[in-house]
Amino acid sequence: MKNKKQFGLIGKNIEYSFSRKFFSEKFSSDNKYSNYDYKNYDIQSIDDLNQVFNSKNLCGLNVTIPYKEKIISFLDSVSDEAKEIGAVNTICFKNGNKIGYNTDIYGFTESLKVNKIDDVESVLILGTGGAAKTITYFCIKYNIPYNLVSRQKSNLHLSYNELDEYNFTKRVLIVNCTPLGTYPDVNKSPKLPFELINKENIFFDLVYNPSETLFMKKGKEIGCKTLNGYEMLRLQAEMSWKIWTD
Numbered sequence: 001m002k003n004k005k006q007f008g009l010i011g012k013n014i015e016y017s018f019s020r021k022f023f024s025e026k027f028s029s030d031n032k033y034s035n036y037d038y039k040n041y042d043i044q045s046i047d048d049l050n051q052v053f054n055s056k057n058l059c060g061l062n063v064t065i066p067y068k069e070k071i072i073s074f075l076d077s078v079s080d081e082a083k084e085i086g087a088v089n090t091i092c093f094k095n096g097n098k099i100g101y102n103t104d105i106y107g108f109t110e111s112l113k114v115n116k117i118d119d120v121e122s123v124l125i126l127g128t129g130g131a132a133k134t135i136t137y138f139c140i141k142y143n144i145p146y147n148l149v150s151r152q153k154s155n156l157h158l159s160y161n162e163l164d165e166y167n168f169t170k171r172v173l174i175v176n177c178t179p180l181g182t183y184p185d186v187n188k189s190p191k192l193p194f195e196l197i198n199k200e201n202i203f204f205d206l207v208y209n210p211s212e213t214l215f216m217k218k219g220k221e222i223g224c225k226t227l228n229g230y231e232m233l234r235l236q237a238e239m240s241w242k243i244w245t246d
Helices: 017-027 044-054 070-074 080-084 104-114 128-139 214-222 232-245
Strands: 004-013 036-042 058-063 091-094 097-101 122-126 148-149 170-178 202-205 226-229
Touching: 004 017, 004 044, 004 128, 017 128, 044 058, 044 070, 058 080, 058 170, 058 232, 070 097, 080 097, 080 128, 091 232, 104 232, 122 128, 122 226, 214 226
Parallel strands: 004 036, 004 058, 122 148, 122 170, 170 202, 202 226
Antiparallel strands: 058 091, 091 097
């Protein structure tokens, strides 16, 4: 069918993306979406973005690693929440304008509710990219103490080497916002001092492929509750769809 309404995902090395499968199944399951198409726009550099924006009949895009922050300067406007977070994962094309949103914050918040995680005393955020910015915003919004952790120490975050028993006392939500452990590099995990972690802690890996990462396995061995990023992805995708179709 000609002139299909075009949706898609912008990212790097995204052949096995959740989004394309999710939306393709959504479109094929309902006749009213027979004129809709979803494809991956796998670009090696943010400089290739304009050729994506020049695609015909573009209605909406999702954005993933490593472009959630860099893409903001290419947009006509950004929602207040996405601006505050500093990361965009959804773009809506309206009246010739490219409008950026962040639906990750909805996906993350709702996935905690679904998994009945509501008594967290602090959050340890592993990584400092676009996903980490979303979790940081969540902590500020709900007044939950947090620390950012990265390989290099800075004034804004701790290094893995600096973590001690104090960082894991009581009920700590440990969120992996790095791509470590993603298929096919399944034998990688953030370099946490796992021997200091107690079973009250919760391991939340934003990675969803594989469904149980090495990070999660290590948490499970300690006796911690573990969850992956699938629920968050599904919920943020549904919110993207709502934005595109409202």
